[in-house]
Amino acid sequence: xxxxxxxxxxxxxxxxxxxxxxxxxxxxxxxxxxxxxxxxxxxxxxxxxxxxxxxxxxxxxxxxxxxxxxxxxxxxxxxxxxxxxxxxxxxxxxxxxxxxxxxxxxxxxxxxxxxxxxxxxxxxxxxxxxxxxxxxxxxxxxxxxxxxxxxxxxxxxxxxxxxxxxxxxxxxxxxxxxxxxxxxxxxxxxxxxxxxxxxxxxxxxxxxxxxxxxxxxxxxxxxxxxxxxxxxxxxxxxxxxxxxxxxxxxxxxxxxxxxxxxxxxxxxxxxxxxxxxxxxxxxxxxxxxxx
Numbered sequence: 001x002x003x004x005x006x007x008x009x010x011x012x013x014x015x016x017x018x019x020x021x022x023x024x025x026x027x028x029x030x031x032x033x034x035x036x037x038x039x040x041x042x043x044x045x046x047x048x049x050x051x052x053x054x055x056x057x058x059x060x061x062x063x064x065x066x067x068x069x070x071x072x073x074x075x076x077x078x079x080x081x082x083x084x085x086x087x088x089x090x091x092x093x094x095x096x097x098x099x100x101x102x103x104x105x106x107x108x109x110x111x112x113x114x115x116x117x118x119x120x121x122x123x124x125x126x127x128x129x130x131x132x133x134x135x136x137x138x139x140x141x142x143x144x145x146x147x148x149x150x151x152x153x154x155x156x157x158x159x160x161x162x163x164x165x166x167x168x169x170x171x172x173x174x175x176x177x178x179x180x181x182x183x184x185x186x187x188x189x190x191x192x193x194x195x196x197x198x199x200x201x202x203x204x205x206x207x208x209x210x211x212x213x214x215x216x217x218x219x220x221x222x223x224x225x226x227x228x229x230x231x232x233x234x235x236x237x238x239x240x241x242x243x244x245x246x247x248x249x250x251x252x253x254x255x256x257x258x259x260x261x262x263x264x265x266x267x268x269x270x271x272x273x274x275x276x277x278x279x280x281x282x283x284x285x286x287x288x289x290x291x
Contacts, residue, residue: 004073007065008081014062016088019230021055026221046218063182063210070183071190074129074249079179079241080119083112083234083270086277104276111273119266124259127246132184136248141205144173144240152216161228167220168229172236174213179241180248181206227278234274239267
């Protein structure tokens with residue numbers, strides 16, 4: 001588990017830096033406008049922006065670290081730890097500025113740390129890693145795909161924080177799918193080799209979920225409400241990953257009252273901490289300063 005935890009934290013740091021760069025580039029690409037028309041041609045403008053390309057390179061490094069973490073541990077371990085990317089964002093925002101973290105930042109960081117501590121210390125809260133069931137993974141995909149389509153459509157009928165939150169949920173679902181597919185693809189590479197992986201579907205599904213998540217993430221950033229987008233995205237990812245770990249990896253959900261209570265308390269602490277950190281003035285300034 002130690003390797004999984006270590007690489008998960010490295011991935012969280014890299015994702016925080018990437019989000020800082022990509023948010024700055026996305027807001028500059030739409031000239032601060034938040035309506036739906038601003039998203040037209042967004043990716044075409046972003047791929048010409050050196051700041052966004054740098055963010056994408058950092059993001060790719062984060063995906064590599066995440067892949068290593070998932071090789072050593074389950075999605076139920078790795079994905080909750082990625083919530084710490086918001087804590088790293090606060091730290092990046094204060095480096096070299098002479099500012100101290102605000103009280104809101106401290107409360108948010110404490111809440112996130114407490115949520116992870118509860119999740120990782122109560123026996124049975126994290127389901128043990130099991131063998132993947134491809135039919136169940138396919139079923140999870142059949143559930144997620146129409147949900148993403150409906151929420152994406154609903155986002156275009158809303159504005160501001162609501163649009164950003166809906167798109168954030170969609171991006172979070174895509175990133176949860178990416179985590180599951182990374183685990184399947186790396187297992188193929190290690191146990192079956194490159195040739196077998198090249199003719200198997202998880203690698204292609206991984207490319208699709210990653211690309212779709214990237215597109216939706218940039219539109220969530222461009223919607224204008226970073227707190228709403230980041231809160232929805234950051235919390236949807238680990239919750240969906242946890243559910244998939246229970247459903248599709250043939251693992252048992254919490255079986256004791258203590259484990260079930262630990263998961264519930266952890267979700268409350270993590271959600272509250274993420275919401276506080278996402279609304280932090282330091283978080284917004286930190287992303288711009290990092291860019």
